[in-house]
Amino acid sequence: MIEIRFMEPEWCPMVICDACGCPIDRRNRLGDGNALWPADTSMPEGKIGDPMAGHRRVYHAHKGRCDLKIQERVGEHLLWEGLSEHLAFLFHNAGFGQEDLERSEEYWRTFS
Numbered sequence: 123m124i125e126i127r128f129m130e131p132e133w134c135p136m137v138i139c140d141a142c143g144c145p146i147d148r149r150n151r152l153g154d155g156n157a158l159w160p161a162d163t164s165m166p167e168g169k170i171g172d173p174m175a176g177h178r179r180v181y182h183a184h185k186g187r188c189d190l191k192i193q194e195r196v197g198e199h200l201l202w203e204g205l206s207e208h209l210a211f212l213f214h215n216a217g218f219g220q221e222d223l224e225r226s227e228e229y230w231r232t233f234s
């Protein structure tokens with residue numbers, strides 16, 4: 123999940139592990155993560171083209187033990203991809219490009 127958490131000195135958007143509740147951050151000891159979603163991506167009959175019918179919940183989890191916990195909890199076969207690839211795809215689908223990333227990096231440099 124994505125949450126806003128207080129990370130001294132700011133409130134920051136963070137990707138939170140759905141298994142352990144800790145941020146997924148390469149800078150901490152828990153490390154990198156995966157995005158996981160149900161493998162059944164079949165569309166209900168007659169719903170092809172309906173944007174409200176074709177969606178699945180996405181889980182975020184640290185690689186390894188947390189990833190396995192999510193698979194056990196959901197109880198069905200999950201597809202997955204690395205969090206960095208998943209977020210890059212999300213940015214692409216939200217219409218964000220390299221120029222937006224550079225502008226946001228410049229914005230965040232003012233806070234560090």
Ligand SMILES: [Zn+2]
Pocket residue numbers: 139140141142143144152183184188
């Ligand atoms: Zn975790």
